Amino acid sequence: MANMGYMKLIFLGPPGSGKGTLAARVVDILKVPHISTGAIFRAAIATKSFLGLRVKAIIDAGHLVSDRITIEMVKERLAQADARQGYILDGFPRTIPQAEALDGFSTVDKAVDLDLSDALVLERLSGRRICRKCGFTYHATFNPPKKADICDTCGGEIYTRDDDREKAIQERLEVYREQTAPLIDYYRKKGLLVEVDARPTVDLVVENFRKALGL
């Protein structure tokens, strides 16, 4: 049996493949922190530090935070006590230069690729609806609210984020295929790649993940 915990994992996969959902479940299995660049950026912004304010300006303008800044912030986060023996990295590395930098300050045990076709990414994300008030996520086809456009729990209005409109999804997918998909080969060549089919239900994806890692 592989040792529980103390595993350093990175999660790859297109937007909508369920990386965040799987990561939340794996935190309970492996007892390692889930570290997403989104959360790192939000924490930095909250401190209103010089770097935090710069990151806020970049994100507000709709741009991606540069490799240099992202690498620096992830390196700092991985140096904290809770992440020294294991972690799940989600949203990093996003590019080959980021992966090469990561090799310089940490040793990845496995790269988990959540595999989902472009057509299914589009179907999942374009159906996503979010409550304006409580943030609960619905899906027009798979998990609709009981009353159209009204949140079941808080009565808030349900809407489609700009990010989840078809054109925006296509653009996110293009960026992913161009910049991030090459990481799949990068980790395959190192013998670290684990492929998990992202199509089934969450419970099955978790089960397949466990099998693939021998947990």
Ligand SMILES: [Zn+2]
């Ligand atoms: Zn709500």
